[in-house]
Amino acid sequence: MAKGKRKSKFDKARDKAHRFYFNKWRGNEKTTPAFGQKIRVTRSGWNHLINPYHKRTKVEQARRFEVLPLARKLLEEAQTFQEHRKDNFGHYFAFVGYIGGRKIKVVVRSKTFHGQKFFFSVMIVL
Numbered sequence: 001m002a003k004g005k006r007k008s009k010f011d012k013a014r015d016k017a018h019r020f021y022f023n024k025w026r027g028n029e030k031t032t033p034a035f036g037q038k039i040r041v042t043r044s045g046w047n048h049l050i051n052p053y054h055k056r057t058k059v060e061q062a063r064r065f066e067v068l069p070l071a072r073k074l075l076e077e078a079q080t081f082q083e084h085r086k087d088n089f090g091h092y093f094a095f096v097g098y099i100g101g102r103k104i105k106v107v108v109r110s111k112t113f114h115g116q117k118f119f120f121s122v123m124i125v126l
Contacts (some may be wrong), residue, residue, distance in 0.1 A: 039108050
């Protein structure tokens with residue numbers, strides 16, 4: 001970092017989330033009871049958080065970064081998913097729950113209904 005430059009709160013939140021996502025969660029996935037398989041944490045999920053199809057404000061991105069650890073916990077505890085939809089890209093499964101005093105939704109995707117699942121997104125539900 002250049003002399004005299006300080007990181008913004010957003011940059012700090014993104015860096016912290018990046019460390020969690022790639023150093024603590026990715027490669028250490030646990031089996032999700034709802035599917036009886038591990039939900040893979042990949043670069044694709046991270047890319048969706050930082051470069052979504054629809055632009056998000058930095059405030060919204062920071063909120064999502066903040067709840068990544070809660071997303072992991074929800075996926076490790078969830079017995080069933082609450083929503084399912086299918087489009088041309090595959091199947092999307094949504095888990096909704098109260099974790100850490102917050103209601104969050106975690107989206108997982110796969111190419112087929114029973115195929116390998118991948119973390120896709122997380123959001124705070126108001």
